[in-house]
Amino acid sequence: MNAGGGGRIATDVGGTFTDVFHIENGRATSIKRRSTPGQFEKGVASALAAGGVELTGIDFFAHGSTVVINNLTERKGVTTGLITTRGFRDVLEIARGNTPDIFNAYYRKPPPFVPRYLRREVAERIDHRGQVMVPLNQDELLSTARQLAQDGVGAIAVCFLHAYANPAHERQAHEIIAGALPDIEVIASHQVCRQWREYERTNTTVLSAYVLPAVRAYLNGLQSDLSAAGLKSDMLIMQSNGGLAAVEAAAANPISLVESGPAAGVLGAAAYGRKIGERNLITLDIGGTTAKCSLIRNGEATIAREYHIEKTPATAGYPISTPVVDIVEIGNGGGSIAWLDPAGSLHVGPQSAGAEPGPVAYGRGGRQPTTTDAHLLLGRIEPRKLAGGDGPPDLTAVAGAFSTLAEPLGVDVLDVALGTVRMANANMVNALKLVSVNRGHDPRDFTLIAFGGGAGLHAASLAGELEIGKVVIPPHCSVFSAWAMLALDPRQDRIVTSMRRLNADCLPWIVDTFANMERDIRREFSGNAAMSGEIACLRFLDVRYRGQEHSVEVPFDPAADDMERLLDRFHSVHEREFSFRLESPAEVVNFHLAAISRGPSASAEPQDAAGAGNASIAATGSRPVHFDGHGELQATVFERSALGAGAEIHGPAVIEEPDSVILAPPGASASVDAWGGLHLRLRSA
């Protein structure tokens, strides 16, 4: 770890860019390089080489990766077999039977990842209380697994009914298959999910098996490449719950990496917030194709248990039951395309020009106007400093692209550009409301923390719309997810379904259940160097009124809580989220334990802001810029890297850094904190 005072590195591999953040001898460097799809691990090595990073002096190496989501969305996983309880092999294909595109009689159901002929059944049965009704037929299991092997599967998923309540049969099955077929990967549902709902759990297990060989090869390959290049420490892997795990643990539960990079950003925002004394934050991460929002209360991010890939308003997609930082993602980023529907209404996104061809301004063949193009026309991005394009943008072509929208609307080109930005803002405001207002939180009680390449251009306007008084743009904001990995603690989440009515006698049961979960999790932590720090546990109960299906998450503290306090808390959380409370009895559904190793890695300090405390030294000139609701104003331009701690800026201003631009509207004032973060205070505050 950091004991030797050596260097620390975090690498975040996205679909488009590989980001590296490196701290050594008090000096921080960020590197951004194009990713290398197909061989993402090579991209890491080349980005490190490009930055001239010497690995021998590194004693902390964190890694986030898109490898899982990439294997899933491009269908590059291994041929997978599924073994289920007799009578239930088709659960994977029946799914939930729903048609999200409700009027569409020509709907196409998403096909399962395992075709029917590779789905097999064995005799066994455990009931919902965990009692064995029919013992596992081990001979049948073994011959079934051998048949699947003959049919050419590279991995086998095992999912038995009610295994969340008692995984004994799944454990036996796993042991038998692993023993008999050492060349085939096997994974059972209880290893990835301990919650009820058989379709969601089966699908999660199947997707885990599907990516397992690729993930293991990727992680082992990367680790050995890095070792060969001189890295002496073990790599830590970023998980979707915001925790860091050792390579072996990550490979054993590969689906836990599904939202690796974005989770780091949200948890990093929470960590940064703790440093600057902001414990209630709404996070906003704007990239090329999407914007992602999340909410942090009392310094902690929310972990969701329901996650989907490929789900849209028109298709059901595939559910994954794994703890994922609760992120709302919408198809609005810098590359989002502005377009008119047949009735002449303007829309922005979710179609994106992506990195190729990219916005019109990139000059690589893009013809449809994007949000980035709109910012250019509005003077917000200095044309010479546009990142990502081939040479200076052709502004005539950009204006021409907008004129195809302006003519049918009967307005001029600048109006459409402004309209495009306003529509994009409106979409993002709706997403920000989904994580705040819709869950009973008033955005005015929060600070907006914005990062990713496009965040600085929108943050102030969005905050204005939501009457948020303060915006924080952290340092290194365009590689913030990588930065974040150096500020995070290793973390493990466990969720177990176990139902019981809440009354005075069940307090010991609750305390015991958590104690057992804690013991298991500590056993996993022990012997793992990365998790040697002090372990702090957070405990949550999913509670609902008897008769309800959906529950609310209620924090539980075994040291301080009695049943009365727990129930009071439940009623008030329920009222906040659902607008009413009832006299009905309450019941527990799930136990959720989060164990966080507050280790030395947490001491990773961001580098102090090194520039001048006097902002005027960082000013490089001024130019006309269009601000929402103010029209065109002459704005002072600042170079962010030259701004030191304590520097003060007054809007209208533009603050530039290599991969992003921050707008400070008229009336706003900005100051720089000790780590280089920019705090923007808006006039309405």
Next chain:
Amino acid sequence: MDQDIFTREIIKGALATIGQEMFAAQKRASMSPVIYETLDFGIGITDAEGRLITQGMGIPGFVGALDGAVRDVLDKFGAADVHAGDIFMTNDPYGGGGTHLSDVTLLKPVFFDKRLVAWVANKAHWTELGGANPGSFSTTTTDVFQEGLQFPVIKLCDRDTVNTGLTDVLRANVRLPDMTLGDLWSGIAALRVGERRLAALLEKYGCETTLRAADALLDHGEQMVQEAFDRLPKGRFTARDCIDSDGLGNGPFDVAVEIRIDESRFVADFSGTAGAAPGPINCTRPALISAAREVFMGIVGAGISANDGCFRALSVLCPENSVLTATRPAPTSSYFEAMVAAADVMRRALAPAMPGRLTAGQFGSVCSMVLSGNRSSGGDPYILVQPLVGGWGAGADKDGENAQFCVGNGETSNIPVEIQEARYGVRVNEYALHDAGAGAGECRGGLGAVLEYEIRDEGVELSTFFGRGKTPPAGIAGGMPGSVNFAVVISGGAESEPLTMASRVALKHGDRVRLYTATGAGWGSPRQRPAEALADDLRNGYIAPAQAWRDFNYRGP
């Protein structure tokens, strides 16, 4: 500079978001699986006069159900007797937006500066409303009075004061009072969320701007639909089908339609449809209009959420007191069977002319079932109400979907087996695709499903509401018919006759119930099906070797 068009777009987006939010609020707060899993409910926002501005819904069957209810409130109370803080309630099957008594509509007026500017409303299937049968719907009722409590457009809340007399009546008259009151509260929760969000929107953009945006939203719906009209086939399209039984042994009941489409009008004329049935499978005119709207939205494929403006081009004609336009006091508790039949016959008329958008016949029934009993452990009463998945018809370029809820059931989702076993006194032995050996075609029909329950308690009762128990769904362009829906009870080794519309069949510990849903119909001649598709069908067990030979002339690879 005219920024107003963009403000309008932003308000339109915000209105749609409010609809989704109300929907989520009701779903999450509900106590009935019919609401939180089956999603048998819809929410909507209308303008002051009751024109639907936006909706959030799980099933399309309620499209147009809420605007009619608002108009009924205004007709009965008049604007002068509508106050801030009021909540109205109706479940009149024959009135505005009516379906059956189980679907209760709650409505709340929204005021701005003391002026009535909008309504927020929801309509949801409450699990229990009393009446002769558990779950308040049956195959045997002969008039509305047997079907449960009626709320003939009444005030539930007067200026924020709940009518506790009414909630006491509810509590006393239903079998699962906590669940019924829970349904009530979840509905109110959605209304409160909607009212709050709408008030904030009006506050932010001003009343006039917001209302103008709502008007623009209706015009936009009309324009999008008109645009899509160009792609519709023009002319007259007819089809005839039947509803096999009304639950009392009567039937079949003819359902006929002629659809007339010209450059700007879409008329669905159901003349020639049978008169109202003695049993409860009738639907009323409002439900028929909802069915036509659902089909209409599907075929124009405008890609927008439905609002009042979308339907300006649509007319629905049907003589009074038919099986699709029943009048008081005809029984309607299983109305969904006639409603599905109406939608299906429209699709059947148009499908040959609209390949790639419509399919051959589907399993064609909600296939609802009710299991009621008392748990042996603890003795709590339970009522398991759920629709079933079945096979969809083949399209011109795709096989039918396997095991989906009935076309038109939207976001309806099955209740997980693990939850059913934990919650009700049942064990599930099998939940699988079922090969009925039907639906052959160049593209073949989707497979239905089989669901087997083993009964763990005494005194359990089963009711089934399966349409298409005799007449299978029809193929197109040489495609073969699908199969039929049915259930059997296996008791002491003996198997019952096939059941379709079965009322309260007594079951005992150890009995098994097997529920089979139909395979959809095929599209195109089976002889045209490619050999590699057939090899894949055989390998996956989607068809058996015998059928491959019989229908497809294929002996295997």
